[in-house]
Amino acid sequence: MSTNAQKKGFGAVLWDYLTTVDHKKIAILYLIAGGIFFILGGLEAMIIRIQLAIPDNNFVSAGFYNEVLTMHGTTMIFLAAMPLLFAFMNAVVPLQIGARDVAFPFLNSLGFWLFFFGGVFLNLSWFLGGAPDAGWTSYASLSLASEGHGIDFYSLGLQISGFGTLIAGINFLVTIINMRAPGMTYMRMPLFTWTTFVASALILFAFPALTVGIFFLTFDRLFGSNFFDPTMGGNTVIWEHLFWIFGHPEVYILILPAFGIFSDIISTFSRKRLFGYSSMVFATVLIGFLGFMVWAHHMFTTGLGPIANAIFAVATMAIAVPTGIKIFNWLFTMWGGSIKFTTPMLYAVAFVPSFVMGGVTGVMLAAAPADYQYHDSYFVVAHFHYVIIGGVVLSLLAATHFYWPKMFGTMLNEFLGKITFWLFLIGFHLTFFIQHFLGLMGMPRRIFTFLPNQGLEIGNLVSSIGAFFMAVATIILLINIVITSVKNVKVGNDPWGDGRTLEWAIASPPPYYNFKQLPLVRGLDPYWIEKMEGKKEMTPAEPLGDIHMPNGSFIPFMISLGLFIAAFGAMYRLDYGWGLPVLIIGLVITFGSMFVRSIKDDHGYHIHKEELMDDDDNKGVKA
C-alpha cells in the first residue's frame, strides 16, 4: 500500500487512528476496544465464579458482588459483544458488497468514539465511588434506591455509547442499500451482510426505547422527576417495558450477525453453496420482525395478566420456527460437503448443538406457567449463557480466526487456535450445563453466596472449574495473537483457499480504497463463480478512474469527548458547585464541534488514475 509503505512514528500512527474514517481501521479500533472490555467482563465473571465456588465464601463482600455482577452483564452486552460484532461488520461488510467505503465514514468514526467514551465513563465508576449495582437490567425500583453514583455512571455511560450504536446502525443500513457493487442484488448478498442489515434495522427501532428509558432514569435520579416513583404517581413498570422493548431486540441484534458469520464459515469450509439461501434470508427477516413482538416474556411474573402472558408466550415460541429453518439449512449445507475442519469451522460445528440447547430452554421458558418456576433462577442464567456464549461468543471467536488474515494480512496459528477452541468449548459446557440443574434445584440468580448442605456445592464447584477452562482458552488466544503478530508471515488474497465472497478477491489487508475498480457481481458467491471458471480475480465493472475518498477528521473524537465531560457535570451537579458549569462546557464542546462540522466544507479528495496504475502490486481488482 502506497500510504503505509514508509514507517511512521508512534505519534503519527496514534493521530492516524484518532482521526481515521477508514472502515478497516475503525474495525481494528472496535476490535481492540471491544477485546479489552471482553477481558474486563471476563475477569468480572471469574470473580463471580470464585465467590460461588464454595458455600459461605467471603472472597468478595455482598455489595461488591452486586457491582461485579452488574458490570459483568453490562460490559459483556454493551461494551464487548456488540462492539466486537461491529468490528467484523466494519471489516467485512463493505468488502462483501464491493464498496469502497461505508456510506457515512465520518459518522462511522463518531459511532466508535461515542461507544468508547461511554464505555470508559461507565468503567470509571470503579474508581469514583463504586460501580452500578442494580443488575444489567437496572430495574427502576431497585436502581432509584441505590446510593452513590453507580447507577448514574450506568445511565449516562450507556446513553453516550447508545448514541454511537444508533449511528452505526443507520450507517450500515444506508451502506448496504446504496453502496452495493454493480450486479450485487439483495438476493446475492452474503448472509453476514444480510444479517448485519436486519440487525441494523433492529438497532434503529430498538435503541430509541432504551434512550428514553435511560433519560427517565437519569431525570429521576438527578433532575427531580418522578417517572418511577409510585408515591408521586409514577410507575416502575414503565422502565421494565421500555428496557425490554429495547432489550429483547438487542438479543437478536447480537445473535443475527452471529448467524451470518456462521453461515459464511459453514458454506466456505463445506465448499458448498449455502443450502436454502432464500429461506435463510426469509428466516433472518422474520426473526427480526418477531423480535419486536416478544418483549413481555421477560415480564411474565410482573403481573400483566393471563391474556398478555399467553400472547407473548405464543409469539415467543413462534421464533423457534425460523430459527429451526436456519439450523436445518446449516446441517444440509454441511451434508455432502467436502468439509475442512479449520478452527473457524470447528466453532461453527460446535455452535449448532450448543445453540440448539439454548433454544430448547428458550421454548421451555416461553411457556408462561412454567416460567413462574424458572424465573430468577440459575436455569435462566444457564439459558441465556447458552445462547449468548454458545451463539454470539463462539461466532466472535470463529470470526477472529476466520477474518484475522483479511484484517491484518497474517494467519493466526491453527494449532493454538484448536487448543483455544477445545478448552473454551469444554469450559463453556462445564460451566453452564450444570447451572440448568442448579436452577431447577432452586438456586436463585444474583445471590452472592449459598449455604452448605443444600445440594448446591458440587454443581457450583464444577461450574467454577469450567470458568477457568474458558479463562485459559482466552489466554492462549492472546498468546496466539502475540506470536502471530511477531512472526507476521504475510498471506495472499484468499488465505483459506476456499473464499466465496468478494472480500477474498482483494489483498489482505485490502488497500485503503478497497477496490481499484468496482467488481462485476454475476451471482451468489461471486468470487467462487469466477474461480470455478478458472479466473483468478473478479471482472471489473468500470474502467480505471479517479477514486473519491473522504478526509480524516478529529471532530468525532471532540463530539464524544464533549458528552463525556458533560456527563460528569450532570452527575456531580447536585453535589458540587462546579457540576453545572462542567455540564455546560461539555455540551458547548459537543454542539460546537457539530457546528464546525456543519459549516466547514469537506469535499474529500481524489486518488488519481496514475497513482492507481503505479500501485499495481496485485492489490484490488485488475482490468
Add this chain to the structure above:
Amino acid sequence: MHAEEKMTHETWPASPEKATLEAKNKFLGFWFFLGGETVLFASLFATYLALKDKVPTADHVLAKDLFEMPLVFLMTMILLTSSLTSVYAMYHMKNFNFKKMQLWLGITVLLGLSFLGLEIYEFNHYVHEFHHTFSSSAFGSAFYTLVGFHGAHVAFGLCWIVSLMIRNAKRGLSLYNAPKFYTASLYWHYIDVVWVFIFTVVYLMGMVG
C-alpha cells in the same frame, strides 16, 4: 454529477437533494434517523398516556384544569404554517432560486421562534399559576418531558436552519449544500408531524378529560 460543480439554472437537476452519491446517502440516512426518532417519541407518548393525571395528592391540577384552547390552537397554527413555508423554500430550492429560498426559510424561522416563545410562556404560566412543575408529580414529569423534547427539537431545528442560511448566504446553491437544506426541511416537517400528535393526544384528549 459532482458536489463541487458550479451550477446554473439550466444544469440544476430535478432532484438536487439526491443528485450525488453523498446526497443520496444523506437523504436515505436521514429518513432512517427520523424512523428512530419516531420510536423515541412513541416511547414518550406511551409514557405520557400511562402517567397522565397521575398525581400524588387530590389537590394537584389535572390535564382538564390546565390546558387552554386559544393558546394551543394558535401555537398549532403557527407551526403548521411554518411547515408550509418550508415547503415553499424547498420549491424555490428545486428551481435554483436561492434568494426566494432564503426568504421563505427566514419566514419559517420567524414562525418557529414565535412558536417557541409561546411554548416558553405556556410552561411559565403552568409553573407559576398552577404549580404544575417537572418535579411536582409523575404527570408533570411526563408532560414536560414529552412536550419539552419536542420544544428542544424545535430549538435545535432553528439553530440548524439559521446556521445553514448564514453559512451559505454569500455563495448560493450547490449540489453540496442543497441536500443540507433539504434534510433540515425534512426535520422541520417531522417536528411539525410530532406536534400534530401532541396537539391531539396531550391537549385535545386532555381537555375532554
